[in-house]
Amino acid sequence: MPHRSVRAARLYVARISRLRFSTTSVYYGYSDTIRNLKIGSRTKVIYQGFTGRQATINAKESLDYGTQIVGGVKPGVEGEHLGLPVLPSVRVAAEKLKPDASAIYVPGVGTAQAIEEAIEAEIPLVVAVAEHIPLHEMLRVFQMLRTQSRTRLVGPNAPGIINTHGRCRLGFQPLPFFLEGNIGIVAKSGTLSYETVASVTRAGLGQTYAISMGGDMLSGTTFIDAFRVFEEDEKTKGIIMVGEVGGRAEEEAADWIVEYRKRTRNPKPFMGLVGGVQAPPGRVMGHAGGWAAPGEASSAEKINILKQAGVVIVDHPEMFGPGMKQLLETSEKKKLRTQLDNVQQRGFHTICQQPRIVQNATMSNDQRRTLYIKQSEAVDMLTKAGFRKSDTLCSSRTCMLGISVDRSERAPCIIASPSTDPADTLYLSKKFAFAYGSDGAISDAMLENVSCHLAISGAAQKGLFKLISALHDIFVSKEAFVLETKIVITENSEVQIKEAKFGFDDAAFKTAGRQGDIHALRDNTFEVLEEVDAEKSGIIYVKLEGEGSVGTIVNGAGLAMNTIDSLTRLGAHPANFLDTGGKATSDTIKSAFKIVCSDPRVKVIFVNIFGGLTRCDMIAEGILLAFRDLEPKIPVVVRLRGTNEALGQKMISESGLAFDAFDGFDDAARRVIELAKSSSSIPEIESTS
Known part of the structure; x- marks a missing residue:
């Protein structure tokens, strides 16, 4: 952990040791904490970051709802807030208040440490919304979680449970x-949920439970974890899952559903949706985890896999x-027929899964999580480590080797393929997960397994092991999320x-201020101008290829992906992916209009907003501001x-401007x-600002 101080590293090892060798309880594994998701009226909750503005607002709402909040934590402070005790540490709060759960309202720069403190205090359930x-701070957290069986995490980057x-x-x-x-819901996307x-x-x-996985690469709770809760909950009669591009969680969910149907006489019905069908291969679609690594299924392929498992798939959450x-x-x-006939229904029990065909996200794809350095710069990093760049025009012996994150194992991994041909790497690539942040994480036995998989032996093994060591050093010290080499x-x-x-983690730089030397290598001249401008306004914008006659403005990455998918299904040609963020403001909406109007292909703008935290009246205000200041010359449809949807719709309808307003998506x-x-008009902007 080169980016952490020696003292912090020693503290981390001490925490792991305490968790692993505690004599107060017998630990089995992280999967044993699934039971902690079963919250209810008796669940005692504390807040970490209790006195902050967002935590205070949220706590008041939750108290009014009926949540049994028993107090909170503010480091080094003891007192009272909202008539409840404030304690100086999580450990003290755990001792005095005996909480069953903790809601963490600490900014992203301090969230990982807050989770670690909750794990140390053995809080049964931890929810991280930031x-x-x-990424590497969460890898460290998951390494801690896997050593214990007391604490369950929901999140991060999740609305919660x-x-x-x-x-x-x-x-x-x-x-x-x-x-x-009576419906249990589990989702990756906040706005889609x-x-x-x-x-x-x-x-x-109505609902029984709603559980959010979060949109990051690593999730403390998965579809399967939620399914196990829903399966045992007598009130839950039906189950809904909402997935998206990236990772294997949907495929693993399909496998579980097939087994569930085999062992259950009257299985609960499943419905699902998977966003990102139209996502450009390899691009990061809003969520940090919204991209597919080599060997992972596309959203369209995930849909087919889920259908084969008996899940009823819909195109839109409505x-x-x-x-x-x-x-x-x-x-x-x-069920009634079963009871009358006393005959077991075969139903979905006889489903045979077809061979799975998955997409190949190789190095040729333009995937980004904000920063992919130039290939020449990546090669330079390895030449400085003692490797020569090959000038061989053709060779009968090439391999693919990299280090990334195994989302299923919640750990870093070596990815290796004995071939660099996309048609071969699709089936031949293999992941070798290893522990994060410990000496000797990549064992001699693992190195032997990698070299065996690549069919590399003899003198070449030494060079292979040296390369793996160099990639591991770069991965950890520079906080990468994917390193690929041929x-x-x-x-x-x-x-x-x-x-x-x-590719390197942008949050390490933007949130924690680390890795400035790596991020100084970014060259905006090779990026799409509108995408760079959008980033400055806190907007995620991806310009799509093709006719692109429909400009989209949406709040939330999952909803933005689904909007593109649904428009395409109905015969439209979206010009862009645009996520204003789940907490969009009127100023954000105005900036989004300016960016979308700058695309000369756009003939109509579709504003599709579902207000959760975002209020519809605030969005309506942003739309009216955009029209007054930008005076767009193209029609706008608003959903x-x-x-506050009634107020927002009223503001739009009474504005006197040429809007088309709807509340249903298909209309x-x-x-x-x-x-x-x-429309044959061409968008123009006459800014008065």
Whole structure:
């Protein structure tokens, strides 16, 4: 851990030692903490960062909802807040208040340490809502979690968890959308989960639990973890999952569902949605985890895998309510027939999974998490470590070797393939996970396994081991999230570098101020100008190729991906992916309009907002500001749902401006397509600001 001080490193080792060798309890493993997700009216909650503004607002809402908050923590301070005790450390709070859960409202720069303190204090459930937590800090946290069986993590970068029957909320889910009911919901995306909850509520079904995984590469709680809670919960009659591009969580969920159906006489029905079908290969789509690594399935392939497992897939979250209502009615009829006939229904039990075909996200793809350094700079880093760049034009012996993150294992891993041909690496690449932050993490046995997989032996092994060591040093010291190389084994058994592509964690720089030397290598002249401008305004913008006649402005990465998917399904041609962020403001919306209007292809703008934390009236104000200041010459269709939707829709309708306003997605999308086809205007901006 070169970026941490020696004292901090020693403290980390001490924490691990205490957790691993504690004599107060027998530890089995992290999977044993799934039971801690079963929150309810008796769950005692503390807040870390209790006296902060966001924590205070959230705590008041949660208290009104019925959550049993028993106090909170402010480092070094003892007192009272909201009529509840404030204690100087998590350990003291654990001793005096005996909490069952902790909600962490500490900024991203301090979130990892706050989680570690909760783990040390053996808090059963920890919910981390912060965004932009440095990846390597979370790798360190997960290394701690895997050594114990007391603490379960939900998040990070997640809205949290809520149980409607127990009136218990940990996180910032918008409470007005929730209704005590019978549907369990688990989602990667915050805004898509809000849409899903609202749809289920409108259908009169309501929810039991809503659990958020979060959009980062590493998640403390997965689809399967949530499924196990829903399976055992008698009140839960149907299950909804919302996934997206990146990782294997959806594939693993499909495998679990198949097994569940085999062993269950009357299985609960499953519905699902997977965002990112139209995501450009390799691009990071808003969420830090919204990109596919080599060998991972695309969103379209995930959908097919889930369908094969018996999951009913929808294209838009508005369909969940009516769809689940119909599924539950069908399920009850099947259950009745089973009881009358006393014959086991085969149903989904006989499903055979077809061979899975997954996409190949290789080095040729332009995937970014803000910073991918130039290939020449990546090769230079390795030449400084003693490796030569190959000048061989053709070679019969090339391999792919890299280090990234195994999301399933929640740990760093070596990725190796004995071939660099995309058609081969698709099936031949293999991951070798290792522990983060400990001496000798990559063992001699693992090195032997990697060299065996690559069919490298003899004198070339020494060069291979040296390269793995060099990549590991770069991965840890420079806080990379992916390092990929193509190597050549020469006739004299020398390992040379043919190509290299290195990606580094932007949160380490933007949140924690580390790795300035690496991020100084960024060259904006090779990036899309609009994407760079959007970043300055806190907006994530991806310019899409093709006709691109529909400009999109959406709040939330998952909802933005689904908007593009749904528009394409209906026959539109989206010009861009644009995520204003889950906490969009009126100024953010104005900036988004300016960026979208700068694209001459755009014939109509579709503003698709679902207000969770974001209020629809604030979005409406931003739209009106944009029109007054920018005077766009193209039609705009606005869909506002969620918090304060009636007020926002009223502001739009009474503005006197040429808007088309809707609350249903399909109606709004069809109007967008109609305008795009009929409009021949070219967007212009006459700014008065």
